[in-house]
Amino acid sequence: MKLSALTLASLPAAIQTPTYDRTAHAPGVVHLGLGAFHRAHQAMVFDQLLASGDTRWGIHGVGMTRPDLVNPLRAQDGLYAVRIADAKGVKWQVPGALWRTSVATTERDAVVQAIAAPATRWVTLTVTEKGYTPALGQLLLDGLRLRQQAGLPGITIASCDNLQGNGHKLQALVKAEIPAKHTTPQDAQLLVWLDTHCAFPCSMVDRIVPAATAEVMAAAQEALGLQDACALSTEGFWEWVIENRFADPADASLLQSAGVRVTDDVHSYEEAKLRMLNGSHTAMALIGAVTARPFIANCIGAEHIRTFVHQLMGREVSPHLSRSDWAEYRNALIARFANPHLKHSVHQIATDSSQKIPQRWPPSVLGQIAQGASFEHHALAAAVFVRYTLGVDEQGQTYTLNDPQAASLMALGAAQRTEPETCVRALLAREDLWGSALPQHAAWIARVTHWHQQVMQHGVDKAIQQLLAQEA
Template sequence: GIHGVGMTRPDLVNALRAQDGLYAVRVADGQGVKWQVPGALWRMHVAATERDEVVQAIAAPSTRWVTLTVTEKGYTPALAQLLLEGLRQRQQAGLPGITLASCDNLQGNGHQLQALVKAAIATPDTRPQDANLLSWIDTRCAFPCSMVDRIVPAATTDVLAAASLALGLRDDASLSTEGFWEWVIEDRFADPADAALLQSAGVRVTADVHSYEEAKLRMLNGSHSAMALIGAVTGRPFIASCIGEPHIRRFVHRLMGREVAPHLSRSDWADYRDALIARFGNPYLKHSVHQIATDSSQKIPQRWPPSVLGQIAQGAALEHHALAAAVFLRYTLGVDEHGQAYALNDPQADSLMAIGAAQRSEPEACVRALLAREDLWGSALSDHPAWTVRVTHWHQQVLQHGVDAAIQQLLQQEP
């Protein structure tokens, strides 16, 4: 079974404890609706308040894997120390190593997790026992990279009500998801026999996770970020509300096909793009644009700059990404085109809103200030003249005519 760990928040853990780890999942798409009740979750703890229990779980002889979905901002020294304590106890007890698998949207997630854990040990005054632990981690533990692709929006009252109706009981932890799923994981495990077990369940085990990883980050996640910002500024609440508009659907289709796909190594990108368009339109998902726009400053650097730099290197157009960046700047005003205010849920919210505050009076200066941020765009793209010119142009169109009109203008000028 699965021992579930919440890093800081007890609310979900408490809800699951009250239901003995059981919860309903609605799987809904164009093929129909069905409900499932997974039964694998058998213990739950919160790392912030029940640290010893979590460390002991990592160190337990029965533990084979640790999987992590901590998002881009979750790779912290605190996480490394938590894992390290459990691994140290395993080593001292003479137990086998384990697989630690990152299952989030960070590119090269396994490599980054391994580096994070090892950095927590490797200090200038590394003690002999720590050197032994480093060696044990390198030789006995595995940190595979992986790509997990399935859209699971945050729970809503609508889903809770649907679960109550379908199951005839109250479920405070029910979720809704789509029928599609894809899990690609690197063939690197503490126990090599795990590869065959995963493949028997439909998981793709490969030496080349990168091609799937970059396709998901730049096509699915990159499009998600663009639509989320468009939806937030135009007042459309869900991804399905956005992709249901013909001009936005065409914009997203072209963003993926013209500016992302030329720089991917995934050979079946066209089929993947078309499947994404269909998935985005799933009316059951109710995937909130503001949920996806959360932490945009942490997500955009992974999702947009590689495609923009690829277009620049080929002398190709980058209009779709430039318009998306312009909408991102407009988003920092914290109010949509109907006058409805919203909060920026982002670790850089204060600095982003400070940049965006003067965009109506000094729009070009605000564009330059946003694009100068290397933490967002990287050193190769920040302040790039061609990029700055196009983002400035589309920002002017967004401010003067609105996001929808700007998208329509782009579609007309580039048939």
């Protein structure tokens, strides 16, 4: 027996399940990027709104490219269990907000029609940093054009990806698909409609959601008494900060009632998350990958790595943040990273590092340079990134670089055993990774080169310990 609408009633009473009707209403939300993160974060917020009696928050979930992620959810009627584990204990919940599913690559018209459906009020996106392509802009524009032509209301289109100013970037991406020259009267009207009736709020989302594992599925079967091929594990903490910019202004108070922070200052939270959580996550993931530590909890559990991450955030990131409670946020992050229930793979987090590092590290390094302050922790992290491109850990085990730039990174990285300084300089010269300023900064290049030499000669752990002794 597996989890489905038919077996839902057989679950143990201790497991929270949807009590609302999941079939009587059309979805009000189209979500692009139906991965684990969305299902353990926003889908649970929308589940809470549905449970309150507001039927407008059911989700039409869209997998962008992978039917193998969507088909198991279809087989379970959009139901899946989430294990929520932290210092307070472990509980299981089955959210019911996912009502329909599509795959964008094979069912594009269904996605366009879903965006244009009269019941649709929101589109949300978690398509990762690399997903913001012209094809995404065109997909959204096609659906929005149909809405406008049908005389339907505008909607809220909310990017929830780790991009600074994500709402602005998404709006520009959509509008870029309208020809700048030879604009027809219809295109001109669509532009006005987008600006007048649709909202593209910036937002920041935060919850640690590891990729699904066999261990979580086995734990779900024990807790539910049913098979669940889509079970997830997450932490108790979650945060969603969104700009007070909605097609329907009444949505602000609704979201606040579900625990969402609605504000005019998303930027403060956005930059803190990108540079503190995401920046240190990337550093730990690369350290873990090279030292053969499989999970983030293994990394933060080592005292020298925990001290390194604490100092990275406190000394080199925090001076350039506008979030006033950064110290409490940092301490909470250290505790969250150590959660033993979250088997968060370092190789999962290291995925797409070339797309993530530009958002996460250079702003702090440039801030330190401007203040004449130390950037040693980021220099060591960058040195570990160079070492990571070898594709083999310190135990001699090979691993795959899952990155759009994998071929060019490994080609450069291959030279580091014989010509390490040349390799470091070549990687640090890439403006797509470091921006335009850092590749010209001699002291930055010198310190990354120094730490790379220590990493190659003595290993990552010894290099970190050397840095801590130096910075004490």
